[in-house]
Amino acid sequence: MKEIGLYVHIPFCIKKCKYCDFISYRQNNSMIDSYVTALTKELSMHKNTLRDYKIKTVFIGGGTPSILDINKLDIIINQIHKNFDINSRAEVTIECNPGTLTKEKLKFYKNIGINRLSIGLQSFNNEILKFIGRIHSKEDFIDNYNKARNAGFENINIDLIYGLPNQDMKDWEGTLKEVIKLKPEHVSAYSLKIEEGTVLYRLLDEKKLNLPSDEEDRDMYHFAIDLLNENRIRQYEISNFSKNGYECMHNLIYWNNEEYLGVGVSAHSYLNQKRFSNTNDINEYINFINRGELPIQMEEYKNKEDEITETIFLTLRLNKGLDLMKFHDRFQVSILDIYGDKIRKLIDLGLLTIKGNHIRLTSYGMDVSNQVFVEFL
Incomplete structure (x- = not known):
């Protein structure tokens, strides 16, 4: 059977970070209930779509998927297994915010077959975390990271951002060294991009942001490459680093321009030489599903030339x-x-x-x- 990746979007957060331009909504229990019901219906609507495929990766992203209570996530995971053929060795990832994790949730994740965590730290500087709108402290992160290890997780990614407001090289060096002490299997390190419509964009426009220079940003990037490589967390993609054998299988699907199905509001897919995406509006998404219609708002067929072009610039992101x-x-x-x-x-x-x-x-x-x-x- 052909293999494919499955992406599941959970668009809810306790509050939106100041740099975030993703489709996300403030936590609302009644909306979450309606959304999870619609999401499970969309998964069942795609049963025939993937009848000739075996799923090799599942990535539950957001938003903040760890905001969901246990029974809601259980419903979603059960629906995935009910409708699709999942490889017994599939990589199953959930994105987590340290401010929403508990010992109970982590134990549950492990028991239902989630075998990889991607935890958003961003910085070890509490003042910077507060300024950019994160809901956790570095102490929250360390506590929940240790709980994840105690729950049996052996594949953990830590997300970091450099080029943050009020950040300098000394601060970035400190963050990296603290992360290395924790011995994660994977690190993602992204340069801050200030997107239109975000709080940081407004502050930048008002000249209220103290940002590192472009040169300092590049210095931070190269410092991360060197320090992580020295500690056997080796760069394998422009912004991603891992111990040997712990590269993110799901993201490699994107970078190798392979097929994947995305479900949920604003989710994107690439299947049978066609890229398509769901509506960005959560109410519209739910209404489409309740009418028994797939919530697709964009479809684009890719000819051979398109596929060649996309394959080139996606695979060139990889170190190999x-x-x-x-x-x-x-x-x-x-x-x-x-x-x-x-x-x-x-x-x-x-x-x-x-x-x-x-x-x-x-x-x-x-x-x-x-x-x-x-x-x-």
């Missing part, structure tokens, strides 16, 4: 880069026959390199990766 032989096997054409001139130009500029059977971004290429990707659009 693009495998020339796999590319040829998938598309029955050599990438050098299509983009040979552009690839040679990017090599001359020090942005790409060819080593063995792979084309990869150089260290400088990773710094300006979007400029590289544009060349293939």
